[in-house]
Amino acid sequence: MLNDDVEQEIALIRDTDLISDRDAPAGVDHEGLGLARRVWTSHRRWVAAILLAHKPREADLDDLLQSVATAVVRKIGDLRDPGAVRAWLRTVAINEARLAARERGRRRKGLRLVGQREQARPEPAGVGRSAEEAERIDSLMRLVAELPESYREPLMLRCVRGMSYRQIAAITGLKETTIETRIARGRRLLRELVEKSEREGAGTEREQREPKDTAAVTGGVS
Amino acid sequence: MTDDQNDNTSNHDGGTPPPVGPVTDEELQAFAAEVSRDRLLSRVVDGEATPTDFAALRELAAQDQAIWSDLSGFSADRDLMEFAVEDAGDRAARVDAVAGSSAAVRTVVPWAGWAAAIAVAALAVFVPRGELPDGTMQSAGIVPVDLNLTSDEALDQYLELGQQEGRVVAEWPEPFVLETNAVSEDGSVEVVYLRQILERRVINEGYSISVNEWGEPVAVPEPPAAHLLPAIRRAKPIY
Numbered sequence: 001m002l003n004d005d006v007e008q009e010i011a012l013i014r015d016t017d018l019i020s021d022r023d024a025p026a027g028v029d030h031e032g033l034g035l036a037r038r039v040w041t042s043h044r045r046w047v048a049a050i051l052l053a054h055k056p057r058e059a060d061l062d063d064l065l066q067s068v069a070t071a072v073v074r075k076i077g078d079l080r081d082p083g084a085v086r087a088w089l090r091t092v093a094i095n096e097a098r099l100a101a102r103e104r105g106r107r108r109k110g111l112r113l114v115g116q117r118e119q120a121r122p123e124p125a126g127v128g129r130s131a132e133e134a135e136r137i138d139s140l141m142r143l144v145a146e147l148p149e150s151y152r153e154p155l156m157l158r159c160v161r162g163m164s165y166r167q168i169a170a171i172t173g174l175k176e177t178t179i180e181t182r183i184a185r186g187r188r189l190l191r192e193l194v195e196k197s198e199r200e201g202a203g204t205e206r207e208q209r210e211p212k213d214t215a216a217v218t219g220g221v222s
Numbered sequence: 223m224t225d226d227q228n229d230n231t232s233n234h235d236g237g238t239p240p241p242v243g244p245v246t247d248e249e250l251q252a253f254a255a256e257v258s259r260d261r262l263l264s265r266v267v268d269g270e271a272t273p274t275d276f277a278a279l280r281e282l283a284a285q286d287q288a289i290w291s292d293l294s295g296f297s298a299d300r301d302l303m304e305f306a307v308e309d310a311g312d313r314a315a316r317v318d319a320v321a322g323s324s325a326a327v328r329t330v331v332p333w334a335g336w337a338a339a340i341a342v343a344a345l346a347v348f349v350p351r352g353e354l355p356d357g358t359m360q361s362a363g364i365v366p367v368d369l370n371l372t373s374d375e376a377l378d379q380y381l382e383l384g385q386q387e388g389r390v391v392a393e394w395p396e397p398f399v400l401e402t403n404a405v406s407e408d409g410s411v412e413v414v415y416l417r418q419i420l421e422r423r424v425i426n427e428g429y430s431i432s433v434n435e436w437g438e439p440v441a442v443p444e445p446p447a448a449h450l451l452p453a454i455r456r457a458k459p460i461y
Contacts (some may be wrong), residue, residue, distance in 0.1 A: 037318070045311035052310050061310055065317045133305070140302045158268060159300065159307035165270065183268075184260035191295050 036076040039085055040069050046160045046171070047093050053152040054097035057145050067096045086171045143193040151186030154179050263289070267296045384421065394418035 040047075044065070051064050071092050079088050144152060157168045165183070169176040262278055265271040271279070283289045371379065384390025401414040432442045 040317075044314035044317065048310035048314035049307045052307060062313055062317075065314050069317050137302050137305050140299060141306050144303065155303065156307055159304045160311065161304075161308070165268075180261055180264065181257060184257065184264040187264055187267075187296050187299065188256075188260045190299055191292070194295070194299065 032076045033073065035079075036073040039076065039079075039089065040072050043086065043089050044069070046157060046163060047089055049156040049160050050090055050093045050153065051097055052141075053156040054094050054149065056097075056101040057142075059097070059100045064096060064100055067100070068093050071096055087173055090171050139197070140190075140194070143190060143197060146193060147186055147189055151182050151189065154182045155186040155190075158183055259289070263293055263296050266293065267300050381419070384419075389421055389423065391420040391422055394420060 047068060048061070048065060051061060051068065055061065055064055072089070075092060079085060144155070147155070153172065154168050157163055157171065158165075165176050165179050169179045172179065174182075259282065262271075262275055262282070265275055266279060279289070381390050381393060397415040397417045399413060399415045403412045403414075404410075405412045427443070432440055434440045
């Protein structure tokens with residue numbers, strides 16, 4: 001099945017669209033441009049999952065997606081083996097995410113001129129869903145960010161519709177059984193984080209309620 | 223040794239402290255059983271479970287009722303993560319590689335060449351006219367500006383002096399690219415962009431515009447505090 005996928009991929013990549021050369025950035029020829037568009041269009045959904053797993057929390061996903069798309073066009077000439085397109089794309093995406101992390105650090109330094117700390121801006125999650133659901137997604141993704149990177153990536157990829165353990169193994173270059181183990185361990189660790197966070201949340205709520213109750217009792221006695 | 227144990231990340235970097243001292247066989251077995259149980263639950267949640275897996279699940283559940291709450295927790299977490307990944311995929315689907323590559327020329331085109339126009343514009347706004355005998359311009363009665371400077375040098379000078387005066391806070395490192403157009407066969411690209419300089423001023427007098435009884439606009443003195451605005455967290459880029 002995997003071989004069929006690769007064959008289809010190669011066929012897809014060879015079948016380049018007719019795209020105006022006017023659209024091409026400097027240094028990228030017509031064929032390269034068609035190839036880049038094909039590669040990006042076929043794989044961008046799971047590339048987004050890779051970025052979710054590797055990007056710094058405060059980085060803007062839309063900006064990163066744009067950077068990866070641009071990098072695909074710029075570097076398409078480096079892709080020698082069409083069968084290795086997934087691994088190549090994964091590397092491009094991870095490099096862009098790391099670049100964003102470094103850039104983020106540099107920008108923070110620059111802005112310390114005023115002695116202000118830049119606000120960590122949470123990524124808006126669950127657009128178009130109820131506020132409560134969006135908040136739950138956002139809270140969970142904050143906890144996902146605490147997982148080790150090696151667990152985050154397979155976990156995120158498994159959430160791409162239709163992506164099997166085998167396909168994740170092909171992208172990451174790991175064995176299928178290793179992927180399965182990492183997903184299972186990632187889920188366990190995430191569960192522990194969720195439960196810990198719920199306990200702490202419940203504790204805080206109790207603390208906030210308790211002084212009120214005490215005041216009410218005191219009021220009654222006096 | 224199984225793959226579970228081969229997976230180096232399984233044992234240490236997950237937030238639980240590494241075991242101190244030698245690991246006993248019992249501990250190793252308990253860990254392997256836990257991983258095996260979680261793998262089974264994961265396969266069920268992912269829809270990859272076989273009939274043998276379901277039989278194993280029933281057997282486990284007969285001894286360990288907690289398996290149902292674990293299953294439900296895994297499943298709930300997965301649903302929420304799926305929403306997040308789906309949302310990210312939808313965003314990716316809106317990004318076109320070719321259109322994106324021309325809009326993102328900002329990442330490959332060097333700054334220096336195309337900063338000129340804005341630099342000149344900035345000087346036109348901030349430097350009042352008044353030529354000095356040595357060919358320099360008088361700026362706000364304080365700093366002479368050398369007319370032989372390139373626009374980039376002049377802007378750099380403005381930023382430096384502005385920082386010294388406490389007026390310029392920082393220059394945002396990345397300009398917003400508004401538009402790119404191919405201009406010639408050699409691949410040159412015209413870039414229309416917004417350069418951002420963060421500045422501050424202390425204002426002690428303010429006015430609002432009102433109308434008098436004849437309907438004419440008049441300036442009414444007002445304390446600047448009346449015009450306090452909420453902090454802007456982040457300006458959205460214009461694409």
